[in-house]
Amino acid sequence: MSDKANRARRRFLGNILRGTGLAAIGGGAWAYLIQQESRATPFALRPPGALPEPDFAATCIKCGKCVEACPYDTLRLASVGDPYPLGTPFFEPREVPCYMCEDIPCVPPCPTGALDEALTDIREADMGLAVLIDQEHCLSYRGLRCEVCHRVCPVSDEAITIEHRPRKLSKHGIFVPVVHSEHCTGCGVCEKHCPTAEPTIKVLPRRLAQGRIGEHYRLGWEHDAGITKEFHAAPGKPKGGGDSGGALDYLNEGEL
Amino acid sequence: MSSQPSVSPDKPVRHYQLPPGLGGKLWAWRYLILRRVTQVGVLLLFFATLHWGWAMTGEPVLTGNLSAAELLGLVPMADPFATLQMLLTGHWMETEVLIGAGIILGFYWLVGGRAYCAWVCPINPVTDLANWLRGRLGIRDSRGASRRLRYGALALALLLSPLTGVAAFEWVSPISIMHREVIYGLGMGWVVVGGVFLFDLLVLRHGWCGHLCPLGGFYRLVGEASLVRVRFDGPTCTHCGDCLQVCPAPHVLNLKEAASRGFVASGDCSNCGRCIPVCPEDTLAFGLRPMPTKTTTTSPERRMQP
Numbered sequence: 149m150s151d152k153a154n155r156a157r158r159r160f161l162g163n164i165l166r167g168t169g170l171a172a173i174g175g176g177a178w179a180y181l182i183q184q185e186s187r188a189t190p191f192a193l194r195p196p197g198a199l200p201e202p203d204f205a206a207t208c209i210k211c212g213k214c215v216e217a218c219p220y221d222t223l224r225l226a227s228v229g230d231p232y233p234l235g236t237p238f239f240e241p242r243e244v245p246c247y248m249c250e251d252i253p254c255v256p257p258c259p260t261g262a263l264d265e266a267l268t269d270i271r272e273a274d275m276g277l278a279v280l281i282d283q284e285h286c287l288s289y290r291g292l293r294c295e296v297c298h299r300v301c302p303v304s305d306e307a308i309t310i311e312h313r314p315r316k317l318s319k320h321g322i323f324v325p326v327v328h329s330e331h332c333t334g335c336g337v338c339e340k341h342c343p344t345a346e347p348t349i350k351v352l353p354r355r356l357a358q359g360r361i362g363e364h365y366r367l368g369w370e371h372d373a374g375i376t377k378e379f380h381a382a383p384g385k386p387k388g389g390g391d392s393g394g395a396l397d398y399l400n401e402g403e404l
Numbered sequence: 405m406s407s408q409p410s411v412s413p414d415k416p417v418r419h420y421q422l423p424p425g426l427g428g429k430l431w432a433w434r435y436l437i438l439r440r441v442t443q444v445g446v447l448l449l450f451f452a453t454l455h456w457g458w459a460m461t462g463e464p465v466l467t468g469n470l471s472a473a474e475l476l477g478l479v480p481m482a483d484p485f486a487t488l489q490m491l492l493t494g495h496w497m498e499t500e501v502l503i504g505a506g507i508i509l510g511f512y513w514l515v516g517g518r519a520y521c522a523w524v525c526p527i528n529p530v531t532d533l534a535n536w537l538r539g540r541l542g543i544r545d546s547r548g549a550s551r552r553l554r555y556g557a558l559a560l561a562l563l564l565s566p567l568t569g570v571a572a573f574e575w576v577s578p579i580s581i582m583h584r585e586v587i588y589g590l591g592m593g594w595v596v597v598g599g600v601f602l603f604d605l606l607v608l609r610h611g612w613c614g615h616l617c618p619l620g621g622f623y624r625l626v627g628e629a630s631l632v633r634v635r636f637d638g639p640t641c642t643h644c645g646d647c648l649q650v651c652p653a654p655h656v657l658n659l660k661e662a663a664s665r666g667f668v669a670s671g672d673c674s675n676c677g678r679c680i681p682v683c684p685e686d687t688l689a690f691g692l693r694p695m696p697t698k699t700t701t702t703s704p705e706r707r708m709q710p
Contacts, residue, residue: 178576185575186568209483212588225588227589228591233575235575259482260500261498261501
């Protein structure tokens with residue numbers, strides 16, 4: 149092989165090597181940046197109708213039309229330095245919550261379907277879940293008749309109800325707000341209006357706020373679990389339930 | 405490469421003189437002025453629709469931003485490169501964005517792929533400023549980098565999109581960051597824009613737009629077949645080289661090729677129009693790509709003639 153061809157080959161291989169190295173380093177840094185930006189910040193509350201987070205991150209084109217359509221300036225696009233994935237719409241309920249417009253104006257403008265137009269009833273929206281995150285500082289839990297979150301809730305008496313609880317030996321009870329996850333839309337009006345200096349009720353994305361019972365659990369009082377359905381008394385033994393009555397009632401019958 | 409024009413800053417020979425009067429100067433700068441007008445105008449329409457409620461016939465003028473937009477509540481538009489990346493993540497999307505991407509792709513196929521870069525992209529004034537300042541401050545060109553880097557970036561964007569599950573370039577694009585900053589308000593995004601400016605000013609001449617930007621690479625590929633091109637009237641060219649000195653991508657002005665084909669063929673030409681007014685012979689002008697004609701010897705008309 150001639151010297152010239154050799155040199156050309158060396159240069160060619162060198163270029164391939166350099167290119168590969170550059171692609172590997174650049175690609176690695178780039179992928180890391182994206183992971184940091186898109187995945188590592190799980191606290192963003194999305195507009196109503198948003199797809200589950202990985203799908204939303206993939207399909208949101210960051211055009212801001214939902215932001216534009218929101219009449220309350222609830223939504224914002226995350227800028228560099230915001231603690232949310234770059235360029236995507238989010239809202240912070242303590243600033244401006246979602247006021248649950250009946251006609252959901254933010255969803256139809258979405259050109260990609262990242263906000264799903266299948267959402268037609270704003271009460272079906274699932275932006276997050278209100279969590280009474282700090283009972284220690286909740287005025288209601290401290291015994292005051294606050295209950296502001298219950299009264300401002302747009303789905304009041306369904307998403308937030310008030311439960312009465314005894315207060316140790318005092319004749320005064322305490323009335324605590326209880327969030328019901330099946331009705332809460334995560335609009336954040338409760339968080340906005342919570343009168344404590346730092347809200348004690350906060351909206352979190354559901355995957356942070358909610359647990360899940362494993363499929364294998366059977367709550368006997370809700371399910372007709374096979375084991376209770378198929379139960380038969382063993383032959384030769386008396387039927388269960390004490391049908392004679394006497395043995396059960398003897399305490400009340402004054403037999404002792 | 406020997407065919408590459410010399411970009412040595414040592415002795416730039418310029419034959420072209422700006423006309424003395426203001427009118428003449430404005431005429432000489434006509435494409436520059438027009439480009440700034442469209443660049444600012446596009447952003448202004450987005451901004452005014454959002455903040456001042458500009459509307460025509462009851463419809464908002466231009467909603468959204470450069471990633472996806474809607475004109476007069478009717479015409480959807482979308483960044484075709486962003487849409488491609490999003491499709492590569494394995495998500496099918498609503499037809500609106502697909503139609504919008506098709507419209508924009510078709511538009512830039514008509515007016516010249518990288519016309520986006522020179523006429524619309526908000527980063528362009530930033531890098532133009534960096535380049536102008538570079539000349540003023542006499543910052544010498546360091547060892548050049550390959551303009552093919554951007555195809556690497558383009559390939560990486562298309563590769564990383566399915567791997568990371570999000571549109572890889574769209575997530576970090578300084579272009580998107582900048583126009584969002586302009587339209588939606590002040591944020592730290594200007595730091596990124598400043599980074600691009602400093603990179604172009606201090607590190608690499610035409611570094612971002614000419615070497616790295618994968619969106620530019622994408623539109624370059626579109627421009628390879630696009631209709632509006634700079635026509636080149638070969639016989640009148642005196643090879644003075646003035647056009648090469650103002651061109652931000654001088655490799656596109658391959659004068660030999662341009663003379664034989666009659667136009668600047670490379671998709672890397674952004675139709676910025678810098679070269680047209682400086683040409684003392686009026687060799688260069690905007691025009692349409694000549695339709696591919698059969699060679700004259702096999703032309704049917706010619707053959708029909710007796």
